[in-house]
Amino acid sequence: MRVEWLKSDDINSKFYHSRLRWKRAQSEIVGLTIDGAWCEDPTSVKSYVKNFFESRFEAREKIRLNLDRVGFKSITGENNVNLCSNIFEAEILEVVSQCASTKCPGRDGYNSYFVKKMLASVDCCSDLMKPTMCEEVQDL
Numbered sequence: 001m002r003v004e005w006l007k008s009d010d011i012n013s014k015f016y017h018s019r020l021r022w023k024r025a026q027s028e029i030v031g032l033t034i035d036g037a038w039c040e041d042p043t044s045v046k047s048y049v050k051n052f053f054e055s056r057f058e059a060r061e062k063i064r065l066n067l068d069r070v071g072f073k074s075i076t077g078e079n080n081v082n083l084c085s086n087i088f089e090a091e092i093l094e095v096v097s098q099c100a101s102t103k104c105p106g107r108d109g110y111n112s113y114f115v116k117k118m119l120a121s122v123d124c125c126s127d128l129m130k131p132t133m134c135e136e137v138q139d140l
Helices: 002-007 014-027 042-057 079-084 089-096 112-119 131-137
Strands: 032-034 036-037
Touching: 014 036, 032 042, 036 042
Parallel strands: none
Antiparallel strands: 032 036
């Protein structure tokens, strides 16, 4: 059907308007079951639908938790410096070697087993691999 309409090259074709009328007729809501009874009165149906969606999307008062008395731990200056410092290749290799090989895949979809095998098969000390690996981890 749509192919015929596209072949006709005319948006205002008889075919287009007949399909539009048919779609409107199919999409029309003639009536609804309101409180267990079928109702076809347009005013009642419109009112019921309007009230239904207003109740679904009305703004509700949010309950806010009071966290004034909760003592949160904070990061020390020394910890902050450590967290913001550059990550080196040796640190990456150490962490990867300590990960269980059955760990779930990360953001890239690779699990720890795959990463360990790749690092073992590729010379990580090469000038090509080291900067890329460190930059990728640093971007996390």
